Amino acid sequence: MPRSVANHRQAVVELLAGAATIKGNRRVPLLDALGKPLAVDVHAPLSLPPFANSQMDGFAVRSQDIPDDGGQLRVAAPVPAGATPTALKAGYAAPIMTGAMIPEGADAVVPIEKASPGTFPDPTARDAVVDLPAVAPGTYVRNTGSDIRKGALALAAGTLLGPAQLGLLAALGLATVEVPEPLRVLLVTTGDEVVEPGEELTPGKIFDSNGTLLEASMIQAGLDVVRTGISDDDPAELLAVLDSFTREADHPVDVIVTTGGVSKGAYEVVRQAMAGQPVDFLPVAMQPGGPQGLGTFNGVPFLGFPGNPVSCLVSFEMFLRPALSEVMGTPAPRLVQKVHLAEPLSSPDGKHQVRRGTVAGDGILRMEGGAGSHLVHALARANALVQIPGDVTELTAGAEVEVWML
């Protein structure tokens, strides 16, 4: 009986878990960590803000110096941002800029717009005065540690590092950050009929799209990709390639992914090359992408995807990408949405079908192309993978379906 999609995904998670543990972490400059997960908890080495500062351009005051109906204060020396001000004397108001340190003694800021006159006096003027309204203690003061206190958890391990998270680490004074060492994956496309894009296409041949499609997917998922050329349908040649990146390599790859050669035809090169290795070739109850290989080759985790481009993308999205999310903390899982079918749909009984479609702004799903796994042009128009469970065979127009947004 074919294996369920969930069971096969779990098998891929278990296969990759060991490799991820062994890889460990590395410390990189902040911007090199963009899009990667944080490897370890980061606690704040200092409070933010590091000192009480002004939220406005205005006057720092002792709030008790101003009567309820307002009052006049003498103007002290201005406090620019970046300076350490002297203590504020009673009866004085210090011109202060946004972000500048609140002087000792001051407990509130009156914005310049509420002052009279409403502009700062010339810093060289003596005996300047300013009329200010009453102000409650703490007004427009950003207190030390009001965003985060020294020692508190700033970011938890596993947090995806985007602009805001890297901005926080920078604000905490950190110039580098620990991220997981990426997995190195060997990507081998196979097939006598396949030639590289840009080469000459002779009769019976097709251009390799799997290599580009999967390498791009893997790069987006944070993998280091090692490409070989296309392997033809000679198992000995494929074996030699795989040996050179595993048993014979100083730094073996962490994962092997092949395309093609896993079904039940007469020339299944990947099946033949894996003879004697602990690898299963099994049907998963999914369409496309049903035939899958899974195991280890010379001890290195191995995934054998089918040979059609749509099958490759579906295999990656349904198995490898979610397993990487779980095991490595990256990439972020696909956004799952419930949308409504524009047209009726039928699906084979007993197989989880993954169709391609476009979700428009109105939440209506239009299908792109039929079920055929060779329809790469239709795939390129789609923005969603449509998930149709194995026990669903007919859906009417307007029916709700789950999609994974690409």
Next chain:
Amino acid sequence: MPRSVANHRQAVVELLAGAATIKGNRRVPLLDALGKPLAVDVHAPLSLPPFANSQMDGFAVRSQDIPDDGGQLRVAAPVPAGATPTALKAGYAAPIMTGAMIPEGADAVVPIEKASPGTFPDPTARDAVVDLPAVAPGTYVRNTGSDIRKGALALAAGTLLGPAQLGLLAALGLATVEVPEPLRVLLVTTGDEVVEPGEELTPGKIFDSNGTLLEASMIQAGLDVVRTGISDDDPAELLAVLDSFTREADHPVDVIVTTGGVSKGAYEVVRQAMAGQPVDFLPVAMQPGGPQGLGTFNGVPFLGFPGNPVSCLVSFEMFLRPALSEVMGTPAPRLVQKVHLAEPLSSPDGKHQVRRGTVAGDGILRMEGGAGSHLVHALARANALVQIPGDVTELTAGAEVEVWML
């Protein structure tokens, strides 16, 4: 009167439009185009599939050779993928692999599972026969051009190039693709109080988070970022830096973005450095991120963002990022969702407020931190920007609000 958010965004679009037109396009290997928009329409240089081929491992047959209740055919030489088969003679069935060319004369494929015996005969065997059920013409045949016909539009200019789109270009035999030349942006953070992460923090100083936060945002948006060190509050020094990347440069930058020094304080270095240049410093009816600079410096488009990190991120997301989407075709616009507030919210009258929040799987929005534009730790927890229009001052728990997903 402050300018509306929409009007200021339009002003940024108009400012950048000229720069984008001048830059032109460049041709890059497929994988270097990942995440970038296609610059020109691409028409298919060949049909996909390039030739009629089998969708299954099975037997290629002339459908009229098999009676309605099935029949026996002689087994011809097998057709592996990548080969050019000889024509199929009447009364014969040719073992054929998935993706292999349909022999001349054949018009259907019977899957191996439906054949008896259900395995392929030894290719060296003579006089083998196979029992096959009747099959309709065209069954399991992928016709030439059924995905896309030679000459048809494969991808339209502006299409974002992800794995599927690059896979299609590869399938069409293309090894390179035209993408827009990226804009080069000079990013200058200013302030006497700001020091680089990793340096020593003396009293009154803070670490620069704006540089990291904005550079990361710009990288994700497809810009080439040129960083200077932090510029202090001396206008002459800032002027010298800006001159060196514009008037005095062999290849001037395409855009200048500064942070800080744009509001109404006494030490506004960016305002001072822009004296004599056609630059407006104006209030936008938005919070945070209200004070904005916009114009040209030595003819180069200039955007002056405020100095707080949250204001910087909001300025980027509300103005520069959408303008790039419109003018350059990349990045993709933020996903907009309607969600429901977990708690009541108040907002100042007359200002479009951009708060930070987290949307959970249940579509409920929880706020992260208050309105303060210095709350970078709260920002780092958020996954959404909450859009509260200027005429909304009170929202109850459960009220629907628009969010932009980060």
